[in-house]
Amino acid sequence: MNRRRSFGPRSLRYQLLLRSILLIAGILIVIGVMQYVFMKEFLYRNKAEALEAQLLTAPINNVLGESGDWQRRAGVTGANKEPAAANIGAQSGTRAGESESGPPKTSSPHPGRPRFFLSDASLAYVGKDGQFSDLSAEDGLPSPRLSAAQYESVRASLESNRGKADYRLAADTEGTEQLVVFRLDGPPGRGRGGIVQMGVRTAPLADVIVQQLLIFATLSTLALAAGAALFLPLLRRTLVPLSTVVEAVEKTDAGNLTERLPGHQGQEEIDRLSVSFNGMLGRLDNAFEAERAAKERMRQFIADASHELRTPLTSIHGFLEVLLRGTVTKPEQLRSALGSMHAESKRINKLVEDLLLLAKLDQQPRLSLTRCSLSGLIREMEPQLRLLAGERDVRLELEPTDIMADADKIKQVVLNLFHNTVQHTDAAAGAIRLSIRTPGAGWPTELSVSDNGPGITPEHQARLFERFYRSDSSRTRKYGGAGLGLAISRSIAEAHGGSIEVASEPGSGSTFTVKLPAATYAPTD
Known part of the structure; x- marks a missing residue:
């Protein structure tokens, strides 16, 4: 689908x-x-x-009369309140039964009803005493009747608001809802106190x-x-840009991490998603590349270690075959063969120890950090260093400084660097300078080992601290080096929170500098 x-x-x-x-x-x-x-x-x-x-x-006075007694003027008496045969709404102003000639005249089929009255409306009068009179019961709508308390509230509102009161909704006797309005039958404070109400159906x-x-x-x-x-x-x-992102995700796999989504598709949210996805692809690509590089380094490491171990083992195996054949009859030849076998076994032992040390340094090394004098450590090692140097000129330039370090590990770094310098300088004309200095307060202490050897080309300097790497394999093979000394020195320096670097030019010698934190710094495990 x-x-x-x-x-x-x-x-x-x-x-x-x-x-x-x-x-x-x-x-x-x-x-x-x-x-x-x-x-x-x-x-x-x-x-x-x-x-x-x-x-x-509306002519309220014509309807109610001067006295406002509509019931009396209409002849309404008793409980039924039937209107008398009189026209109280005549515009001539004459009252019922007071015509100058003849019997009373009526102009309305319902005597006592106002002429302005509409048949679709209701009209009622509420006296001051609360007596309710429905004026439209016969020829109009029946008038809704409120409670006495409601009429009192209406009267108070009319008197306080200059004759105006809010409308009300009420149901008449037939259950029909009406909208009812009210008016005083006279000016506020001077009228008769009655209320005229008028209503229509809603x-x-x-x-x-x-x-x-x-x-x-x-x-x-x-x-x-x-x-x-x-x-x-x-x-x-x-949603087309979102579909584009979905299709790109579906096409992405471990072998296709270099493709990227467009970062500008016209939608801010999709653009942010694209940027995040591209960042994830970049991180995955770097992770896979790092994994490939690690596998390649591991493969190279195994190959180099196997090669380094194979050479002394082959030599020992050859001498053993000679001894087993019984071809060595002279004591001098036997002593030479045994000496060579002993030297090769020491070389194997040294190589295995270095490999074990590198493995420990790779797995969160635990150092016994103590406050020690770096210059004091060098002074303790001076006889050993001069013995390794032979006839070479050795100069020490040591400034008193304290560091937080594992003394044995720092001694191993010094020995590795010094031994590397001895291997690459002339036995008679070689000059080695070992110095300690601190540029200033808060700056790391610098331990430098310099020589006047042939120097190192730039292409070799970039890989100098890699394991089993040798810039001149024939010369280092002569002195028994396996290419692990500088790698071990770098791991120890980094375990102390420091670093190591090299500065060299062909024909001008080399300088290896180890930077270690001052004594106020103590790295955690």
């Missing part, structure tokens, strides 16, 4: 698309809820203001809100569908 075209539930494209749609849908739902809340408040508030304006223009307003929400939901659904259809190809194109 082509992974670039996969679009399953576990696909990144699928999850990004699904989560984006869910996020946008959630945002649209929140917008819809907010739209419902704000639209409902706006429509209800707007309708309430319209009702309040209608109440402000169902038409709710229908408008529901219609708007349906339109919004339909448009949102269509927008989500269109957005998903357009977003999918854009998402596929956006």
Whole structure:
């Protein structure tokens, strides 16, 4: 299956698309809820203001009369409060039964109802004593009735807010919810203390809100569908760099670590991933290269060690064959053969000891560090050094200095360097200088061994401290060297936290310098 075209539930494209749609849908739902809340408040508030304006223009005095006793003027008595046959809403200002001629005239089919009254609205009057009168019970909507405490709250709000009070939602006797507004029947503080309430059904307003929400939901659904259809190809194109990274990873193996991903693909996150992946490939390549180099060094080491051991073993084996044949009859020949065998056995023993020492130094060497005088160590070794030098000129230039070191290991470094110098200088005209100096406080102590030998070419200096490496194999073979002395010296110096280096020019001699930390420094194991 082509992974670039996969679009399953576990696909990144699928999850990004699904989560984006869910996020946008959630945002649209929140917008819809907010739209419902704000639209409902706006429509209800707007309708309430319209009702309040209608109440402000209504002839309340014509409805209630000067005394405000609408029930008495309408002839409402008893518990049924049936209105009398009188027109209390005539614009001529005459009262029921007071016409100048003829019987009372009525201009409304329901005597006692105001002419401005709308059939789709409710109207009621609440007296100061809390008596409730429904003015629209017969030809309009039944008026909702609030509790006495609510009417008192409305009256207090009207009186404190200059005749204005917030609208309320209440249900009438038929269970229909109405939006109700209120007005005092006179100026605040000077009226009769009654409240006129007017209400309309909220169902038409709710229908408008529901219609708007349906339109919004339909448009949102269509927008989500269109957005998903357009977003999918854009998402596929956006993830092309990621697919490129995936393909490159799939092609990467141990034999193909040199290829790199492009570091600039137009996306910051993918570019960072590419840079990190390229860095990982580089580290893996270096690690594999180091492993290959280590294997090559190990192979060369085994070959060199085998070669170094084979030569003395072959020599010993040859002398043993001669002795076993009985061809050596003279004591001088027997003594010479035994002497050669002894020398070769010592050479084997020395080689094995050096190899064991290098193995120990490679495995986190444990040194017995003590505070010692480096110049004092050289003074102790002076008779041995002059014996090794023979007729060569040996000069010591020693500054008093203390170091934290393993004294036996430092002596071995000095002997290795001095012995190497003796091998490469003339027996009679050779000159060797051994010096100790400290450049300054905080600087490492420098132990230098210089000679006036033939020098070392630059191509040999780079590999001089490698194991079994010899710049002149014939000459070092003559003196029995195996090419391990300088390698051991470097390992001991590094184990002390120091270093070793060489400075040489052909024909001008060589100088080996060992740098060791001052006595205030003590490396940890």
